[in-house]
Amino acid sequence: MFSEFLQYLFTGITIGATYALIALGFTLIYNASHVINFAQGEFLMIGGMATVSLTAMGVPMLLAIVLAVILAGVLGIALQRLAIAPAKNADVVTLIIITIGASIFIRGLAQLVWGKEYHVMPNFSSDEPIEIFGAVLNSQSLWVLGVGAVLVAVLVYFFTRTLTGKAILATSMNKDAARLVGIRTQVVLMLAFMVSALLGSIAGIVVAPITFTSYDIGIILGLKGFVAAAIGGLGSGMGAVVGGLALGVVEAMAAGYLSSDYKDAVAFSMILLVLFFMPRGLFGAKIVERV
Amino acid sequence: MFKKITRRAGKFTAIAAAGLLAMNVQAADPIRIGSFLSVTGPASFLGDPELKTLEMYVEKINEDGGVLGRQLELVHYDDAGNASKARNFASRLIRSDRVDIIVGGSTTGATMAAVPMVEQAKIPFISLAGAVVITTPVKKWVFKTPQTDRMAAERVLNDMKARGLTKVGLISGTGGFGSSGREQTLAAVKEMGGIEIVADETYGGSDTDMTAQLTNIRSTEGVQTILNFGFGQGPAIVTRNYAQLGIDLPFYQSHGVASDGFLELAGSSANGLRLPASPLLVPESLPASDPQKPVVEAYKSEYEARWNSKVSTFGAYAYDGLMLAVEAIEKAGSTDKEAVRDALESIQGHVGVTGTFNMSADDHNGLEADSFRILEVQDGGWKLIN
Numbered sequence: 024m025f026s027e028f029l030q031y032l033f034t035g036i037t038i039g040a041t042y043a044l045i046a047l048g049f050t051l052i053y054n055a056s057h058v059i060n061f062a063q064g065e066f067l068m069i070g071g072m073a074t075v076s077l078t079a080m081g082v083p084m085l086l087a088i089v090l091a092v093i094l095a096g097v098l099g100i101a102l103q104r105l106a107i108a109p110a111k112n113a114d115v116v117t118l119i120i121i122t123i124g125a126s127i128f129i130r131g132l133a134q135l136v137w138g139k140e141y142h143v144m145p146n147f148s149s150d151e152p153i154e155i156f157g158a159v160l161n162s163q164s165l166w167v168l169g170v171g172a173v174l175v176a177v178l179v180y181f182f183t184r185t186l187t188g189k190a191i192l193a194t195s196m197n198k199d200a201a202r203l204v205g206i207r208t209q210v211v212l213m214l215a216f217m218v219s220a221l222l223g224s225i226a227g228i229v230v231a232p233i234t235f236t237s238y239d240i241g242i243i244l245g246l247k248g249f250v251a252a253a254i255g256g257l258g259s260g261m262g263a264v265v266g267g268l269a270l271g272v273v274e275a276m277a278a279g280y281l282s283s284d285y286k287d288a289v290a291f292s293m294i295l296l297v298l299f300f301m302p303r304g305l306f307g308a309k310i311v312e313r314v
Numbered sequence: 315m316f317k318k319i320t321r322r323a324g325k326f327t328a329i330a331a332a333g334l335l336a337m338n339v340q341a342a343d344p345i346r347i348g349s350f351l352s353v354t355g356p357a358s359f360l361g362d363p364e365l366k367t368l369e370m371y372v373e374k375i376n377e378d379g380g381v382l383g384r385q386l387e388l389v390h391y392d393d394a395g396n397a398s399k400a401r402n403f404a405s406r407l408i409r410s411d412r413v414d415i416i417v418g419g420s421t422t423g424a425t426m427a428a429v430p431m432v433e434q435a436k437i438p439f440i441s442l443a444g445a446v447v448i449t450t451p452v453k454k455w456v457f458k459t460p461q462t463d464r465m466a467a468e469r470v471l472n473d474m475k476a477r478g479l480t481k482v483g484l485i486s487g488t489g490g491f492g493s494s495g496r497e498q499t500l501a502a503v504k505e506m507g508g509i510e511i512v513a514d515e516t517y518g519g520s521d522t523d524m525t526a527q528l529t530n531i532r533s534t535e536g537v538q539t540i541l542n543f544g545f546g547q548g549p550a551i552v553t554r555n556y557a558q559l560g561i562d563l564p565f566y567q568s569h570g571v572a573s574d575g576f577l578e579l580a581g582s583s584a585n586g587l588r589l590p591a592s593p594l595l596v597p598e599s600l601p602a603s604d605p606q607k608p609v610v611e612a613y614k615s616e617y618e619a620r621w622n623s624k625v626s627t628f629g630a631y632a633y634d635g636l637m638l639a640v641e642a643i644e645k646a647g648s649t650d651k652e653a654v655r656d657a658l659e660s661i662q663g664h665v666g667v668t669g670t671f672n673m674s675a676d677d678h679n680g681l682e683a684d685s686f687r688i689l690e691v692q693d694g695g696w697k698l699i700n
Contacts, residue, residue, distance in 0.1 A: 027529055030559075034525040041522075139358075141547040143579050150582075152558040161558055234522035235547050235579060243520040278526035283515045284488075286526075 026157030031279040032272065033155075037164040037233065039271020040171045044226035045248025046255065046263035047178065048219040053257050054195045055215030058118045062102060062126035063223050064245020065133075069095045070224025071236030072133060075142040084145075092224045098129070099220025103213045126241070133238040144231040163232045170229045174222060175264060181218075182260070191215055195258075250290070254297050256304025265305060269293075344387035345380075345649055347372065347639065348413030350403040350428070351442075351632075352420040355395035360420040363617075363629030364442055365390065368417065370620050371636050381640050382647065389413055393424050400424035401431065408435040414649040415642075417635040419443050420628075422490075429456055438655045440639055442631040445494060449678040457658055457678045459634040459668055463491070463543075465683040466569045467499040469590040470541060471509055473688050473699075479539040479564060483513040483531035485524070485552060487544030491570050492516070495543030512537050517548055524548075525555045532561050539563050545570040550579035557583030564588070569686065574624060577694060588699065590686035592627045594667055599698040605665050613667050627668075634666035 045063060052060040073091035078084055106125050107118055147166050152159040182188040193201040194211045202208050227236070234240065251270045255262025270290055277289035297305065349368060352361035372388045380386060389411045391403035400419065407413045408431060415438045419425035422445035429448075432439040432455050441448050441458040448458050474482065482503075486496040496516070503511055513534040515527040531540055540563055542552050549571045556565055565587040567576075572591035577584055593600055593610050600607040613633055617625045639654075641664060646653035661680070664671040669685025688699040 027533055030529045031526050034523050038523055140575060141550070141579055143581065152560070159559055230522075235550065237547070244522075275523075275526045279530055283517060283527045283530075287518060 027279065029156055029158035031275045033158055033160045033164065034279075035272030035275030036268060037161065037167055037271070038274060039251075039268035040164075040167045041226065041230045041234075041244065041267070042247050042251040042270050043264045043267025044167075044171050044174065044229075045223065045244060046252035046267045047174065047260060048223045048226070049249055049252040050258055050260055050263045051178070051191075051219040051222065052215050053252075055191045056107075056118070056212055057115050057195070058107070058122065059249065059257070060216070060219065061119065061122045061245065061249070062129060063219065063248060064241030064243075065126045065129040066095050066099065066220045066223025066241075067227035067230075067244055068133060068236065068238060068241035069098060069129070069220075070227030071144065071231035071240065072137050072142070072238065073224075074228050074231065075144050075236060076137060078144075088228055091228060092221055095220045095224030095227075096217050099216040099218075100213055102220070103216035107212070107216070108209060126245075130238060130241065137238055139238060141235045141237045143235060144228075146232045147229075161233060163229070167229050167233070170225065171264075174225065175260065178222075178260060187211075187214065250294055254294055254304055256301075256307025259304070259306035262304055262306030344385040345382070345643065346387050346389055346411065346413040347636070348407035348411060348416040349388060349390045349418035350393045350400050350407065350416075350424065351390065351418050352395040352424060353392040357395040357421050359626075360442075360628045361392070361395075363626045364418075364420055364632035366621050367617065367629040367632040368636055370617065371633060374616075375640065381643055390418075393420075395421060395424070397421075397423040397427040401427040404428035404431045408432070408437055413437070414651070415639050415654060416440070417442070417632065417639055422448065425458075429453060432456060437651055438639075438642070438658055440635040440658075442628070442635055446498065452676055452678050455655060457638070457673070457680075459631045459638065459666070459671075459679075461569075461668065461681050461683070461685055462498070462679065463495045463568070464498040464502060465681065466590045466686060467495065467502040467543075468506070468683045469686040469688065470566050470568070470588075471499070471502055471506060472683070473588065473590075474539055474541075474564075474566070475506075475509055477539075477564065480509045481512045481536045481538045482509065483515075483534055483537040483540045483563075484511050485513075485515040485517065485527055485531060485540065485542050485544075487519055487546070487548045488516050489519045489545055489548075491545040491568075492543050492548075495568055495570070499541065499543060517544070517552070519546060519548060521548065522551065523555065524552045525559060528552070528555050528559055528561065532559065532563075537563065539566065541566040541568075543568045543570070547579060550576055553580040553587065554583045569627075572627060572689070577691065577696075582694065584691040585693065586691065588688055588690045591689045591696070592630060592668055593687050593698075594625060594627055594630055595689060595696045596687070596698045599696075605670065606667070609665050610667050630667035634668050634671070637666060638664060638671065 048063045052058055070091050073094050074087045077087035077090055102125055106121050146163045148162050152161055190206045190211050193206055194208045198208055251267035252263050255266025273293055274286050274290045278286040351364050353365050368388055372386045376385050393400040393403055417440045419441040422443040425441040425443040425448055439456050444460045446462045446464050486492040503509055513531040517524045542549050549567055567587055567589040569590045572589055593606055597610045597614055614625045642654050642657040645657035659673050661673045669681040671680035673680040689696045690699050
């Protein structure tokens with residue numbers, strides 16, 4: 024009985040950690056620009072697919088990962104420079120629609136370059152699962168959790184301790200004021216897209232051994248990540264992590280104890296409930312609109 | 315005046331010659347084989363090898379002198395997996411291209427969209443799609459080459475019974491293939507008796523972890539074996555989770571994943587699992603006495619030599635469809651639609667790649683569940699069990 028519960032919990036936390044990493048990417052760009060970047064899932068896909076195809080070409084795994092992350096970073100910058108920046112004065116909704124267009128474009132390109140098949144990436148460490156109190160844990164799950172924790176710590180440090188991080192925050196609070204104190208807001212935006220692309224691609228790489236990877240893996244994972252960010256409260260890093268983990272655990276518990284048919288329904292009704300009672304999400308900023 | 319007459323005569327001979335020529339052309343008029351396939355779009359993994367197979371064998375048959383001394387002409391459209399496009403193309407094939415027979419319809423949706431037009435126009439139609447509904451109830455003009463998912467379910471359940479496994483945990487994808495497979499498995503269990511489904515779990519097409527469902531099945535009282543009916547990457551994840559959880563019950567998959575791509579994805583976790591599949595996966599392990607052996611081997615080597623890519627079960631459906639059409643036309647001795655249809659219905663013992671076809675008035679598929687072979691994954695390869 025207890026081992027089953029533990030099994031569901033492990034499953035939930037692993038999926039949840041993936042959602043959390045994606046949600047963090049959403050949060051980052053949202054913080055800098057109030058744009059919800061629907062191409063976030065595509066960064067995830069680029070990370071996984073580029074690593075797989077580079078290793079298939081004979082590049083050592085570690086180097087392949089580094090190159091894939093750099094590729095995603097460049098793509099993030101390109102997305103901001105070529106798609107978002109030209110529409111400078113457009114309102115946020117237009118920018119969000121642009122990101123949707125960009126994601127379809129990137130996905131189409133990936134399908135042409137890499138084809139439609141699913142690909143496998145080997146586990147980082149052993150293939151042997153770890154057994155704890157009768158429940159088993161994929162060793163890759165530990166990598167997902169570990170990498171997730173490190174990334175969160177780095178992000179917290181970045182936003183609270185570094186000038187660049189603070190510049191991003193300042194830009195999100197008041198673009199004009201930020202410009203007045205000498206922050207180059209366009210550069211800051213570019214930086215936000217790059218960091219979020221790096222984050223997304225790393226997430227894509229660590230989860231690829233669990234989920235496989237293909238040109239369209241970004242659609243559903245990106246959507247779930249967005250849901251996690253919304254539960255946690257858009258713009259809150261803490262919220263993204265808690266929202267992601269909560270979503271994953273609820274899904275796994277619902278599949279285990281209720282019915283696998285309803286697991287997605289349970290997850291989505293959770294969002295409805297949270298947004299009914301806490302419209303800004305669990306950790307959303309309490310903003311008072313001035314009239 | 316004389317000049318005029320000669321000119322007229324000249325004209326007349328020219329017209330007569332043209333007329334003769336036209337008659338000649340009519341005598342060697344090609345037999346038009348119509349086809350609509352999902353060559354692009356989400357079902358392209360079906361349509362692509364199917365089209366390649368049709369093109370290749372139409373060419374080959376023409377080089378060998380054609381059928382009834384006439385050349386074959388393939389008229390083909392790409393429905394991109396879209397049922398309403400399939401319907402339009404079927405109508406175009408019938409009305410403006412005036413084809414003699416249709417071999418096509420990669421998906422059940424595309425096939426069923428074309429069926430009303432085909433029935434109305436009274437033209438023989440050989441579908442390449444799987445579902446039971448295509449030929450049950452029997453439609454006068456509609457035939458199909460792949461086995462149904464019902465046969466796959468029966469084949470698997472029979473193999474389980476033979477191993478003394480009677481309590482089955484079922485896990486299936488919620489996509490079209492998985493849910494139809496689940497229904498057919500439940501129906502087959504009811505009909506066969508002596509075997510029961512003790513757990514019934516599902517997973518979504520893009521789910522990335524099925525550990526929870528498998529844990530549930532494992533902790534179900536008395537479960538002896540697990541069957542997964544699904545398509546795409548889902549079954550590969552189920553297979554990996556199965557191995558991670560260390561479940562040691564005998565494991566079955568459906569024919570939906572009978573491909574080398576699945577073996578690559580599932581890796582060593584797939585060792586020991588069994589599934590129903592076409593003999594095309596194991597041509598070299600077929601016994602020499604097997605009537606299908608030469609057909610399967612020839613198709614595999616010809617396809618791979620021509621296209622330089624791996625042969626697939628789906629292309630074989632098109633091969634069987636074309637060969638059945640050719641046999642029917644030869645038997646009928648003409649392309650008269652009624653005669654070809656009657657000939658199709660009376661085909662007996664036609665050895666194809668998918669199986670041996672025995673058509674009849676109440677079976678327009680003509681295959682037995684036994685045409686599926688049970689394969690087991692051993693050391694990352696397929697092994698023929700029976």
